[in-house]
Amino acid sequence: MGLDDESREYHRQEPPGKLEISTTKPTNTQRDLSLAYSPGVAAPCLDIAEDVSLAYEYTAKGNMVGVVSNGSAVLGLGDIGAQASKPVMEGKGVLFKRFADIDVFDIELDTDDPEKMIESVAMMEPTFGGINLEDIKAPECFTIEERLRKEMNIPVFHDDQHGTAIISGAALLNALEIAEKDISDINVVFSGAGASAIATARFYVSLGAKKENITMCDSSGIITEQRAEAGEVNQYKRQFARDIPEGDLADAMEGADVFVGLSVAGIVSQEMVRSMANDPVIFAMANPDPEITYEDAKEARQDTVIMATGRSDYPNQVNNVLGFPFIFRGALDVRASEINEEMKVAAAEALARLARQDVPDAVVKAYGDQPIQFGPDYIIPKPVDPRVLFEVAPAVAKAAVTSGVARNEIDINRYVEKLEARLGKSREMMRVVLNKARSDPMRVALAEGTEEKMVRAAYQLVEQGIAEPILIGDADAITRTARTLGLEFDPTIADPTNEGQWDHYANRLYELRRRKGLSRSEASHLIQRDTNYFGSVMVDSGDADAMLTGLTHHYPSALRPPLQVIGTAEDTDYVAGVYMLTFKNRVIFCADTTVNFDPDAKMLAEITKHASDLARRFNVEPRAALLSYSNFGSVDNQSTRESREAVQLLHDDPEVDFPVDGEMQADTAVVEEILTGTYANFELKEPANVLVFPNLEAGNIAYKLLQRLGGAEAIGPMLVGMDKPVHVLQRGDEVKDIVNLASVAVVDAQGRE
Structure with missing residues (x-):
């Protein structure tokens, strides 16, 4: 099956499409429904009628972006119409959710009239916290965005214009650092004069390039003042008209430091690359095939050619997904009224800084385990790098506050923690x-x-x-x-x-x-x-x-x-391995998963105490359950008696200041309805968060099943019971695992001091 047929099958699988709506509040009882709808919903409605800003507190508006298109310039497909653009807009929504936890409604408007689009989008302001315009042809896209930015009091952002500008701008900053060139001195040539090219040229000026050093070429050649005066170019191209002789792209590229291609495939030859200045920067971003191939550009010169394309199969992919999710995340979280130039510059600079840092193992693995480090073949972060959220969104939010377009101020340090919580409980706990x-x-x-x-x-x-x-x-x-x-x-x-x-x-x-x-x-x-x-x-x-x-x-x-x-701690006879498993809204500690094969009652009691102490290092108040296939004596044999005896030892221990009970089945321990309904008279009043297994086999099997099939993230194994902090990694752990366990060891050592 070819890629096209595979994609068709991917999209038509039940349910069709790529998005669905899910509820975020309980809807299980009549009481829940009366709060969600009539009559309870009247109260927040009346409050919002009095103060419209309360919509951000009572509704999903503050995390909702409208992705709007009329399908007039879709990817490399051209004007295919509003309905045909819907798979792309749904895909955009997937990227918003996947990378920045932003919810999206995709809106496809069946009109080529800019005035109708402006009117339609402006009327939707009560629904959304921001508008992402997408795949709208030039020059209409300029008018639509400019007008909507003036008329609406929420961020409006045309990604086709600004996305490429911001990502390639970040790449440019790093490329120039490697080439040891100053942005104010470089000569830049553009092939292409559409919305993306014009926005990118404007943005490079914001980064420090001089407008008089930018030469832009369209299909008719260099955009000159002579052509502008003759009425051959529109008002948007006219701003980059230069007072130089007319010529073609080859003439423009001679002696240039930077080439930016946003045009068509194969338009640049090796001879044109050889005519450029020393250590040239070539951003050939036509999709799916660049203006010159990566191989041809590299072979054309003996010095360093710093090359970027829009393709994922070559180094330095200029991919808009590095920008829009995180820019909107920062803008939404401070309730910005717009996305201004300061915010876009902050995003580019944050991306440039990130590319100079060590790359996580997960990113390296995603790209074939090949070494990735800052240099000519790595000047912008990879799209799958999870750190982009934590670098770009705070930078954008801070720039919004500083430039005066934010309606909420935030504590940047606390803000990073909130962002980490969005990507999973494990990040929140490790923070x-x-x-x-x-x-x-x-x-x-x-x-x-x-x-x-x-x-x-x-x-x-x-x-x-x-x-x-x-x-x-x-x-x-x-x-x-x-x-x-x-x-x-x-x-x-x-x-x-x-x-x-x-x-x-x-x-x-x-x-x-x-x-x-x-x-x-x-x-x-x-x-x-x-x-x-x-x-x-x-x-x-x-x-x-x-x-x-x-x-x-x-x-x-x-x-x-x-x-x-080193041995075990004082008054301790046994060590144990504990994994912290994090789910979307729950954290559990599983013990023992790595050390003790068949613990007796004394060992189980000791393991429970150690695991509960560990939970408190993560600011989790422990509620422990000793697990079995029996519920409180329903089965009586040696194994269940060991768990029951361990519970009695813990109940008799004056140092145990947390609720603990057992023996109990796993679902009894973690399902509130079973625990409080069927077994309401026992010590645990809430589901357990420290699960102690009857033997190593059960513990190891259980945590791996929860991790692989239950979608849990696992941190560990964390060794407890040692006289001094020691942790044993799993073979092949990633760098982030080493850093996490080292952090746990530091906190352990602090407590012992």
């Missing part, structure tokens, strides 16, 4: 821990310090002020890796191979293990050759506050050295 960690960064030993992921994690921990990482391993190898990755930081390194420097560590290990059959020479060998033993002794000796390991080891072999050296 709690990250903020705690930043308040007092601690020393974290990274046992596998020569691993690229560990080096990148160390860089992020330093950059974000989360911890003071200590990379354990060969110093030359670590320094080389950091340099290769382009990470500009001076890592703290502990090199075990330095002869004689770590004799006191070998002595300490020998002291701890000599009665376990370890000789002094064997202790010295382990310190020099096994970074897990080295890191464990480092923490035991107080030279580090916490330790992470396990990235390249099996879990048991990574856990063994810290257990032998």
Whole structure:
């Protein structure tokens, strides 16, 4: 099946299309319905009649964007009409929701009359918090947007004009940094003089380019003052008419620093590229085929050619999805009256800054596991980079406030936390821990310090002020890796191979293990050759506050050295592995998922206490349930008796200050109707958020099923019960997982201080 047929099948699958409406409030009872509609809905209606701003509090207006088109300039398809444009507009709605959690109604207006479009859209202002104009041909699109911006008191944004301008503007800032050129000195040539090209040229001027250094070409050649005076160009092209001799695109490109293509495929030759200035910047953005192919542009020159296209199969894709969702997110959240030039510049600068940062593993994996770092082949972030929301939306919101078009002021730091909560509960929960960690960064030993992921994690921990990482391993190898990755930081390194420097560590290990059959020479060998033993002794000796390991080891072999050296906490006999699973509106902690095969009652009670303490580090008040296939004695055997006995031990323990009950089935523990309806007389009055499994097999199976089939995000495993903070990663974890667990370790160490 070809791509076209596959797409047809994708769109026609039940239910047809790509969008649906879902409710956000309970509608299960008569009471719910009376609140949602008549008679209860009258109260907010009357309030809004008195104060229209309350529509943002009582309705979805503040998170609702209208995507409006008449289908007159759809993608590369041209004027296909309003009805045929609907799949594209639905797709736009999908992108708004997927990347910025913005709800959309797509509106297709069957008219080519600009006045009718203006009138129709303006009348919809009560419905929406913003309007995204889409796929409207030039020059009508200029008139429609300009008029609507004046007549409406909500943001109106024509993405075809400004989206490409903002994204390519970000790419331009970084390309010029690499080429070591000043934006005020560059000569820019445009191929194409439609809505997108004119808006992009205007935006480059906002970024610092000089208008007199911009040469624009349409299908008839260079737009000159002579042509303008002869009436050959419209009023929008006329603003970029230059007092230079007439000529074609080849003439314009000679000596140019930057080429911007928003025209047709194959219009630029290698000879034209060779005529440009040194280290040229070429943005060939015609879709689906660029003005010159990536390969031809690169082959045309011996110096550095910085190339961008609109295609995803080449480096530096100029993709509007990097802009509009996040620009609207920032604008909506401060209730901006418009999206002005200051907000657009802020978005471009935020994107440019982000491209200079280390790239998350998830993004690297999405692009074939090829190295991605700032340079000629990476000057703008990838469209799937989740950090774009947290960089662009706050920058836009701040610019709206500063420029005076915001009707709400926000605390930027708190705002980032709200944005993270939109993308999932796990980000919201980790933000709690990250903020705690930043308040007092601690020393974290990274046992596998020569691993690229560990080096990148160390860089992020330093950059974000989360911890003071200590990379354990060969110093030359670590320094080389950091340099290769382009990470500009001076890592703290502990090199075990330095002869004689770590004799006191070998002595300490020998002291701890000599009665376990370890000789002094064997202790010295382990310190020099096994970074897990080295890191464990480092923490035991107080030279580090916490330790992470396990990235390249099996879990048991990574856990063994810290257990032998550091051991369990005082009055604690057992350690356990806990996963935090986050759902859309719920968080649960699952224990034990990684360590104890068949725990008895005492072990289960201890694991419950440790897991509940961990929940509190995430600002979650624990409600614990010991799980079984039995409900409160309905089945009596050795397994169920262990859980019941553990509950009794916890009830008798004066230090246990949280509700705990069991044994109970999993649905009893987490479904409120079962818990409070059938078993209302027991200790848990609300669904449990700490689930303790009867054995390792059950715990491991359950958390993986919840993660894979239940859509939960998993953070962990977090090791509890150790005398000092130690966490064992899962083999192959990503950099973000290392940073998250390091943050948990820092907070753990803070608590112990």
